[in-house]
Amino acid sequence: MKKLFAKTYNKSKKEYVKLLEDCLKESKKKFVVTANPEAFMLAMNDEAYSKMLMDTMTDIVPDGIGLVKAGQMLDFAFEERIPGVDLAEELLLLSNVYHKKVFLFGSKKEVIEKMRDVILEKYPNCIICGLYDGYVDDKEAVFKEMAKQQPDVVLVALGMPLQEQLIYKCLNLFKKGIFVGVGGSFDVLSGMKKRAPKIFIKLNLEWLYRIACEPKRLKRFYDNNVKFIFKIRKYKKMEAKKK
Numbered sequence: 001m002k003k004l005f006a007k008t009y010n011k012s013k014k015e016y017v018k019l020l021e022d023c024l025k026e027s028k029k030k031f032v033v034t035a036n037p038e039a040f041m042l043a044m045n046d047e048a049y050s051k052m053l054m055d056t057m058t059d060i061v062p063d064g065i066g067l068v069k070a071g072q073m074l075d076f077a078f079e080e081r082i083p084g085v086d087l088a089e090e091l092l093l094l095s096n097v098y099h100k101k102v103f104l105f106g107s108k109k110e111v112i113e114k115m116r117d118v119i120l121e122k123y124p125n126c127i128i129c130g131l132y133d134g135y136v137d138d139k140e141a142v143f144k145e146m147a148k149q150q151p152d153v154v155l156v157a158l159g160m161p162l163q164e165q166l167i168y169k170c171l172n173l174f175k176k177g178i179f180v181g182v183g184g185s186f187d188v189l190s191g192m193k194k195r196a197p198k199i200f201i202k203l204n205l206e207w208l209y210r211i212a213c214e215p216k217r218l219k220r221f222y223d224n225n226v227k228f229i230f231k232i233r234k235y236k237k238m239e240a241k242k243k
């Protein structure tokens with residue numbers, strides 16, 4: 001667990017976006033996991049998932065506030081949250097500036113179609129080289145199609161952990177590209193779902209807004225975030241006893 005925290009990006013979102021900009025300009029290959037406590041909990045119980053996070057090709061950025069807080073408790077000074085939806089937006093902006101090829105995969109058919117309209121309007125210089133909804137039967141076949149295009153930016157919105165597992169499995173088909181699992185970001189960026197009001201985001205209470213809108217998320221939140229913080233507290237106490 002400590003290794004995962006140590007590997008997680010701890011500077012600002014602005015600095016990380018600059019890093020991605022350089023990768024994009026130099027046509028490098030990178031896999032970004034926007035991690036929340038759920039990802040770290042999974043890694044503790046699933047060796048393959050943990051290996052994926054620790055791979056040198058993988059960048060971990062702290063998405064969930066639970067992760068930022070836990071990191072701070074363990075003296076890993078994370079500067080701020082870097083949400084997947086923000087990275088998706090920044091990558092579209094950069095692709096617009098540098099006329100890069102973007103491949104979008106995931107979310108419902110009506111959402112992905114709306115995404116295309118939004119990109120054509122807001123980011124007209126982006127080259128959309130592929131667009132698939134996330135409910136196709138053979139998801140790996142989409143990656144094979146994608147590989148023919150060799151995109152510069154790949155946004156996969158299938159929810160975690162599936163989106164990360166699929167990207168990681170297919171990564172060797174690509175010579176370049178920034179690959180990010182962006183969860184429910186297309187729902188928000190397409191305008192089909194509202195993001196939390198700015199004040200919630202500023203106060204790091206976006207999770208509360210999401211639960212209020214979709215109460216079925218409460219169990220998932222409790223199972224991952226609340227139990228996670230308890231685990232970290234227990235770990236800290238054990239460490240203190242050892243000293």
Ligand code: UDP
Pocket residue numbers: 106107108133134135157158159160182183184185186187
């Ligand atoms: N989704 C998909 N195919 C699937 C399952 C889910 O495309 O087989 C999409 C779903 O429509 C949604 C996204 O994956 O747009 C997951 O969103 P959620 O907010 O649950 O993801 P999280 O960010 O919480 O991981």
